[in-house]
Amino acid sequence: MLLFKFKACVQHSHLSRLLLLQLQLFLFTVALFLPVSSGCTETVKFTNDQYLESDAGYVLLNWNNQKRIPVELQQGSKHTFEQATTLYRGSNSSLMLSGLPNGTYYYRIRSQTGTWSDKITLNVTHHSLIKAWLLFVIGAFVFFSIVWVIIRGAADES
Amino acid sequence: MNHDAVFLSPALAWSLLAALSLIWIALGTYWGLKNKGFEHHALAGRNVGLALASATAVATWITSNTTMLAPQFALQMGIWGMLAYSTAAFGLFLFAPMAKRIRALMPHGYTSGDFIRLRYGKKAWGIFLLFTLFYSLTWLVSMAMAGGIMLNALSGIPYVYGMSVLLLVCVIYTMRGGLYAVIGTDFIQSLIILIGIVVVGFAVLNHVSIEAIHASLSAHKPALLDVMFPAAVMVVFNNLLFGLGEVFHNNVWWSRAFAFREGVGQKAFIIAGFIWLPIPVAAGFIALASGALDIAIPSADMVGPLVIADVLGMTGAIAIFIVVFCSLASSIDSLLAATSDLITEDIYRKSYRPQANAEQLKKAAQVITLALGLGAWLICLPRIGTLATVLFFAGPLVGSMIWPIVTGLYWKRATSAGAISGMLLGGTLGLFAYFQIGWYVASLVGATVSMLCVLFFAYRYPGNYDWNRLQEKQT
The missing domain is CATH 2.60.40.10 (Immunoglobulins)
Structure with a gap:
């Protein structure tokens, strides 16, 4: 809309026509690049290993x-x-x-x-x-042995 | 840690931080007026009653790990992980009879280092000091660092400022008030933490049903419900033994056993265990609900705050900020106090100034607290995000100290050779397992190897220890 108003103002002179052409070319070029600079095609990549x-x-x-x-x-x-x-x-x-x-x-x-x-x-x-349950059983054995030492020791103490 | 999550405006967070800091410093200074010498500063006059004793045990054991790592365990290891974390309560249950025994055997004792030196001699004492200081310092640094990172993630307060304020506040009130201040603030902090977690648990239950959580987990994370989840099966007793090792050896707990009034220790630790037990279950449940609530988790340790903020909005964000600050402060102050007492008693008094009087020892403890705080602050400054994993290195070391401590307290036949070989071999092979299999078996291997060493020497070359040697009187 702005472009058309500007056209109306300057259409009487030759020089103005040349200027108008240059301005149209400039605005067209800017319009062409606008989507790129607004970040719409931003690429995202993983930073983990592949x-x-x-x-x-x-x-x-x-x-x-x-x-x-x-x-x-x-x-x-x-x-x-x-x-x-x-x-x-x-x-x-x-x-x-x-x-x-x-x-x-x-x-x-x-x-x-x-x-x-x-x-x-x-x-x-x-x-x-097998590995998981083997470690579970070993852990249970170590834990209940500790409990036994403490309970037995506390009973002897009292 | 991911920094996508910010729940509070920095202005509101700074106001909360300032208010909490002023409260703790004022209370610490007030309680510090009671301190007349080292015995008052380090052990609160050996006269702590049941209510304060139970509260300090609960608050100290509710670290940032309980409020942050318990949900992470549930998210990574499922139901087994949630239960595995709650087994750390057995550390408190089993330490209850030990506290009674410690108090009876060492009425004039100050530190866990005293016990190892008198029971097993100076070589074992040296190894013990190395292990326990490594564990205590990495725990202290990892919590200060976690505090800075967590306050930053919750509110956008820059990491260095958050970490520095947290450390500074804890150092000031611990220096001023000693164990009196630590226990007093722990009492208030434990109440805040417990109320916060109960409110959050009910709020989550009101937002999503158990059936919806189960359906979501079955569809998207089936292994978390699998009773045959191998890594989770391994983690159960590993975590249990890590917890036992932490409580049994560390001066944080021994100093409380010495500080509680006679006849109080056993009851206090049992009550604390029962209060602490459901907390990881509640925290883990919050994490398991994240899928049903359709909350994307950017990193495992943010699952708790994210779910709470989602369910409770701004109120939840304020609650989690206060709970996190309290849980960090209640553990950092205990570590600062217990570690400075250990260094004051075991290194300063025993090695340099045996004739130091009560006032000089108190001053030394205050200077050491300040030095520990400064050292931790310097290590935390560069924000090495991976340092928390160093704490897991301590797993096999603390696991390897369980058997020397337990048999040293109850068996006359336990020997120095068993204790030394147990700590060295258990620690080494536990670390080997850490790298070969994973962190979730390291404490288990360390404790198992240590047990075999201790039993071998106790039955093959039994000793006959005279318990009276533990009743060392300070000059």
């Missing part, structure tokens, strides 16, 4: 997001992200995941209007149950 391992089913995913722009984080069970689920939408820069069963998980992230980042692969392989 391949992660977990033997306890939890992991902390981190990404660069100092400008706190809205992001979307997806998890997939296939590297192609077919039937992927969105785990997080918001402007944080990390997400704690826990309670994951054995398996391979893939993650990718993007700003809400940007392109997807490179994927991260997480392999969850829990400790063996």
Whole structure:
């Protein structure tokens, strides 16, 4: 609208026409670059290693997001992200995941209007149950031995 | 720690911080008027009654770890993790009869270092001092650092300012009031913490049902409900033994055993255990509700504050700020007091100034408290975020001290060789397990190896200790 008013004011002179052309070109160029400078195509990347391992089913995913722009984080069970689920939408820069069963998980992230980042692969392989219960039994034995020493000692004392 | 979460305006947070600081310093100064010498400063005149005794035991054991790490345990290790954290209450239950025994065997004792020196000799004492000072200092530094980070995350107060104010306040009132101030402030702090956690627990229950929490966990975090979750199965007795090691060896607890009036210690620690037991369960429950409340957790140690702020809004944010400050202060003051007493008694008096009088010892304890605070402040300044993990290194060290302490108190046959080999081998192999398997087995391995060493020497080369040697009178 402003541009048309300006046109009306200066259309009488040749010089003015040249100026008008230059101004139109300038405004067109500025308009072309406006979306880029407003941050719409901001790229977001993970700061974790590309391949992660977990033997306890939890992991902390981190990404660069100092400008706190809205992001979307997806998890997939296939590297192609077919039937992927969105785990997080918001402007944080990390997400704690826990309670994951054995398996391979893939993650990718993007700003809400940007392109997807490179994927991260997480392999969850829990400790063996034999090792876990063996340590449980040893722990129980050590603990009840301590209790026995204290209770027996306190009884002797009294 | 993630810094996305800010719940309070810095202006409101500064006002709360200033009010709490002034209250603690004023009370510490007031209680400090009773201090007439080292015995009053370090052990509150050995005359603390049941109510104050129970409250100080509860408040000291509710550290920033209880309010922040218990939810983290639940979030990472599920139901098992929540229960595993609450087993730390057994440290208080089992220390109850030990406190009675300690008081009876050492009516004139000052520190846990006194016991090790008199029971096992100077070599064992040296190793013990090394282990316990490492543990105490890393605990102190990690809490001051956690305080700065947590106050920053909750309110945007710059890390250095928050950490400095927290340390400064604790140093001032501990220097002025000694154990009187520590126990008195602990009483008020424990009441604030308990009320805060009960209110938060009921508020969360009003917002989301148990069925909804269960459904959310089953769908998105199934391992947290799995009774066969291997890492969580391992963590149960590891955490239990870590807790026992912390309580059994550390002068924070021994100084209380000496300070409580005769006949009070046993009851006080049992009552404290029962009060403390449900707190990690309540804190863990809050974490498990995060999925059902649809709260994204940017880092494990922020789960508690995030859920509370979501459920209770501004009131919750103020409550969590006060609870965090109180839980940090109640542990930092105890550590400052107990560690400065340990250094004053075991190093300053025993090694440099055996003839120092009560007033000189009190002054020395105050200077050492200041030096500890300054040292912790300097270490905390660069904000090494990973230092909290150093505290876990102490797991095998404290685990390896359980058997030397327990058998040293009850068995005449326990020997120095058993105690020394137990601490050294247990600590070393526990650290090895820490790196080879994970932090969740380190204390267990340390305690097991130490037990084998102590039992081997006690039965193969039994001693015959004379208990009267523990009744050392100070000059």
